[in-house]
Amino acid sequence: MREERIRLIVEVALSVALAAVLGMFKLTLPWNFAGGSVSLSMLPLIVISLRRGLAPGIVAGLTFGVIDYLLEPYFVHPVQVVLDYPVAFAACGLAALARPRRSGVLAITEIGSSALGGAILAGAGRLAASFVSGVVFFSANAPEGQPVWLYSLLYNASYLAPSVIACGVAAAVVVPALDRAVPISRVSLP
Amino acid sequence: MSVPVPFGQYVPGSSPVHGLEARVKIGVTAVFTVALFAMETWMGLAGAAIAVVAVVAVSSVPPRLVLRGIRPIAWLMVFTVLANALTWGGTGVRWHAGPLGVSEEGLMRGVFFAVRIVILVAGTSLVTLTTSPVDLTDALSRLMWPLSVMGFPADDAAMMLTIALRFIPTTAEEAERIVIAQTARGARFDLGGPVRRARAWVPVLVPLFVRLFRRADDLAIAMESRCYTGVGRTHLRVSSLRPVDWMVLVAGVALAIGGGMYL
Numbered sequence: 001m002r003e004e005r006i007r008l009i010v011e012v013a014l015s016v017a018l019a020a021v022l023g024m025f026k027l028t029l030p031w032n033f034a035g036g037s038v039s040l041s042m043l044p045l046i047v048i049s050l051r052r053g054l055a056p057g058i059v060a061g062l063t064f065g066v067i068d069y070l071l072e073p074y075f076v077h078p079v080q081v082v083l084d085y086p087v088a089f090a091a092c093g094l095a096a097l098a099r100p101r102r103s104g105v106l107a108i109t110e111i112g113s114s115a116l117g118g119a120i121l122a123g124a125g126r127l128a129a130s131f132v133s134g135v136v137f138f139s140a141n142a143p144e145g146q147p148v149w150l151y152s153l154l155y156n157a158s159y160l161a162p163s164v165i166a167c168g169v170a171a172a173v174v175v176p177a178l179d180r181a182v183p184i185s186r187v188s189l190p
Numbered sequence: 191m192s193v194p195v196p197f198g199q200y201v202p203g204s205s206p207v208h209g210l211e212a213r214v215k216i217g218v219t220a221v222f223t224v225a226l227f228a229m230e231t232w233m234g235l236a237g238a239a240i241a242v243v244a245v246v247a248v249s250s251v252p253p254r255l256v257l258r259g260i261r262p263i264a265w266l267m268v269f270t271v272l273a274n275a276l277t278w279g280g281t282g283v284r285w286h287a288g289p290l291g292v293s294e295e296g297l298m299r300g301v302f303f304a305v306r307i308v309i310l311v312a313g314t315s316l317v318t319l320t321t322s323p324v325d326l327t328d329a330l331s332r333l334m335w336p337l338s339v340m341g342f343p344a345d346d347a348a349m350m351l352t353i354a355l356r357f358i359p360t361t362a363e364e365a366e367r368i369v370i371a372q373t374a375r376g377a378r379f380d381l382g383g384p385v386r387r388a389r390a391w392v393p394v395l396v397p398l399f400v401r402l403f404r405r406a407d408d409l410a411i412a413m414e415s416r417c418y419t420g421v422g423r424t425h426l427r428v429s430s431l432r433p434v435d436w437m438v439l440v441a442g443v444a445l446a447i448g449g450g451m452y453l
Contacts, residue, residue: 003410006410014405070318070326181404
């Protein structure tokens with residue numbers, strides 16, 4: 001049992017390392033002048049959430065948020081840092097809510113819908129955090145009366161939507177292959 | 191596909207700023223950022239800018255590296271200035287072209303916000319420029335102890351941070367090896383449109399995940415056999431706060447709070 005718990009800790013940690021590596025290969029869209037890019041960095045967080053559940057997914061996201069900030073800090077407001085890094089990536093753990101209800105052999109449609117649903121939930125959670133962060137930032141630096149919520153929503157959705165589609169498709173391929181190659185016994189963080 | 195090692199922003203050095211305990215740097219920077227947002231006068235920003243320039247000078251970090259962090263936010267500053275300066279059909283504008291005008295008060299406010307962002311980015315990047323990721327992770331792990339009171343697995347989180355950071359270069363090398371192996375089998379990553387190029391990465395992602403999770407098995411067994419329990423972990427190198435660290439912490443926090451309250 002203890003070995004399973006250690007294995008879970010290591011799986012989460014290595015997923016974070018992989019997320020950091022995948023995040024280095026990113027496509028920054030011309031209009032994303034204030035940070036944010038299209039990448040597969042969410043993919044390992046979605047995979048670990050679908051494989052291990054909500055708590056490990058959230059912890060993986062929190063850890064990746066800290067590492068991502070240490071490697072590539074983008075600090076324009078104290079609240080923005082908390083929301084854009086640990087909170088936004090912890091929200092990727094919401095992908096676990098799309099885990100298939102039953103275990104055993106699953107149909108390809110079940111695997112696909114679970115992976116895509118997980119990616120959409122992860123993206124929606126991250127969008128919510130980044131949206132609030134954007135509202136806080138634009139509110140602090142733009143005059144009152146401007147539609148800061150619209151700026152923030154369009155800005156963050158512009159890079160998150162392609163990332164979610166890419167991660168969803170990739171997760172649909174990776175998760176079943178991983179479950180076959182490296183099966184798990186279900187454990188949870190204390 | 192290669193990742194520079196060492197990665198991150200750290201610039202090795204032996205300056206007094208490099209030598210400060212990482213927790214002190216994190217603490218002073220946290221209070222400094224909050225104080226910066228509390229400041230409402232140009233005098234306050236000038237004081238903060240002088241403090242940042244002084245720390246950069248003492249740290250021996252090349253100023254161009256500090257300024258490098260500002261380049262990605264150049265458009266953000268332009269947006270900030272324009273969003274404040276431009277008005278549509280408003281009154282009290284200094285210059286105008288049709289209904290579009292530039293308010294002098296708004297322009298000054300925009301420039302104030304933009305300068306504040308520059309000082310903020312320069313000040314916060316000093317922490318990552320003068321502290322190695324390993325020391326920062328260690329410091330964050332030690333700062334997480336209050337969370338364990340609330341039931342958060344702080345020791346496990348600290349271990350995850352350490353392993354993740356340690357394995358980033360290894361994982362990047364693994365990815366590079368798989369890319370080379372698939373290229374040798376005829377895979378092409380630079381042909382066709384975006385969809386075809388994305389599909390070309392599938393034969394890389396699947397083995398990458400599988401190998402990584404198999405490695406997790408091996409690592410877990412290695413940790414278990416070395417009696418890792420997650421509780422009461424000790425360290426080979428234990429960093430402690432020296433008198434100079436306490437002095438910098440107290441002085442830095444006092445100056446930041448004073449500046450935030452009165453400037």
